[in-house]
Amino acid sequence: MDAELLDTTFAALAHPTRRAILARLALSEATVTELAEPFEMSQPAISKHLRVLERAGLVSRGRDAQRRPCRLEAQPLRDAVAWLADYRDYWAESYQRLDALLDELQAVDHTDGESRRARPDGMVR
Amino acid sequence: MDAELLDTTFAALAHPTRRAILARLALSEATVTELAEPFEMSQPAISKHLRVLERAGLVSRGRDAQRRPCRLEAQPLRDAVAWLADYRDYWAESYQRLDALLDELQAVDHTDGESRRARPDGMVR
DNA sequence: TGGTTATTTAACCAGGAGGTTATTAGCGAT
DNA sequence: ATCGCTAATAACCTCCTGGTTAAATAACCA
Numbered sequence: 001m002d003a004e005l006l007d008t009t010f011a012a013l014a015h016p017t018r019r020a021i022l023a024r025l026a027l028s029e030a031t032v033t034e035l036a037e038p039f040e041m042s043q044p045a046i047s048k049h050l051r052v053l054e055r056a057g058l059v060s061r062g063r064d065a066q067r068r069p070c071r072l073e074a075q076p077l078r079d080a081v082a083w084l085a086d087y088r089d090y091w092a093e094s095y096q097r098l099d100a101l102l103d104e105l106q107a108v109d110h111t112d113g114e115s116r117r118a119r120p121d122g123m124v125r
Numbered sequence: 126m127d128a129e130l131l132d133t134t135f136a137a138l139a140h141p142t143r144r145a146i147l148a149r150l151a152l153s154e155a156t157v158t159e160l161a162e163p164f165e166m167s168q169p170a171i172s173k174h175l176r177v178l179e180r181a182g183l184v185s186r187g188r189d190a191q192r193r194p195c196r197l198e199a200q201p202l203r204d205a206v207a208w209l210a211d212y213r214d215y216w217a218e219s220y221q222r223l224d225a226l227l228d229e230l231q232a233v234d235h236t237d238g239e240s241r242r243a244r245p246d247g248m249v250r
Numbered sequence: 251t252g253g254t255t256a257t258t259t260a261a262c263c264a265g266g267a268g269g270t271t272a273t274t275a276g277c278g279a280t
Numbered sequence: 281a282t283c284g285c286t287a288a289t290a291a292c293c294t295c296c297t298g299g300t301t302a303a304a305t306a307a308c309c310a
């Protein structure tokens with residue numbers, strides 16, 4: 001899985017307009033003006049967003065006379081989910097609790113003098 | 126689920142350095158200099174990346190003397206996965222195939238004169 | 251007190267992102 | 281041929297991002 005593709009995929013997903021476009025395309029393919037209609041934004045702006053989505057491989061376009069129907073492509077999203085899923089096990093809450101518990105035990109071990117390890121109660125959200 | 130939080134979460138994930146930091150933190154918490162060590166980049170640059178991750182809620186920090194141990198926070202990632210999962214059903218390959226098939230049928234229907242709908246073979250990746 | 255280590259902040263810079271308006275290109279229809 | 285519709289491109293603006301180096305903070309140590 002290419003790192004650059006993940007870059008462009010996550011970057012594409014980072015804008016609400018583009019997520020809304022993807023959500024709209026999940027229902028059916030649509031033309032540029034159809035996609036632009038619900039937004040208070042010029043048509044060129046939407047074209048730019050579409051180019052970002054296209055470069056990320058999230059959208060492909062056909063040709064129907066003047067229209068350029070846009071269609072959603074799933075693969076990059078699957079890759080993004082796969083990357084996230086790779087770490088989901090480590091991110092499990094239980095792991096974090098265990099980590100905090102170990103820190104706490106180690107801190108208690110050093111009560112003879114200096115307590116050198118992190119204090120879990122010092123964590124700031 | 127807040128849209129702004131999704132913005133900052135996906136934006137934070139869009140940089141390879143930050144993904145590497147998260148991957149490192151998935152193993153255990155670490156200090157800023159520990160995190161900076163493997164990168165050919167100044168330490169202030171890493172601090173900036175950490176601030177991005179912290180503002181996205183992906184990382185929290187404690188205090189251990191001079192050190193600021195960083196710890197991974199899972200919730201925003203769960204939110205991101207949840208957003209992606211919401212659309213996974215629509216993104217299923219079967220749906221795309223069905224959509225393409227419907228287009229093709231509709232195109233065939235109009236062979237009496239003009240074929241007004243999108244041509245699946247005209248799609249460009 | 252002064253020194254050392256860890257981290258943040260400040261100031262700066264180049265380049266990219268996201269928007270605008272105006273213009274151009276592509277294609278059908280008259 | 282030309283008009284109208286759809287979409288892309290150009291040129292421009294502002295703000296944010298990602299990096300730098302240098303200086304300021306914070307906390308420990310002797």
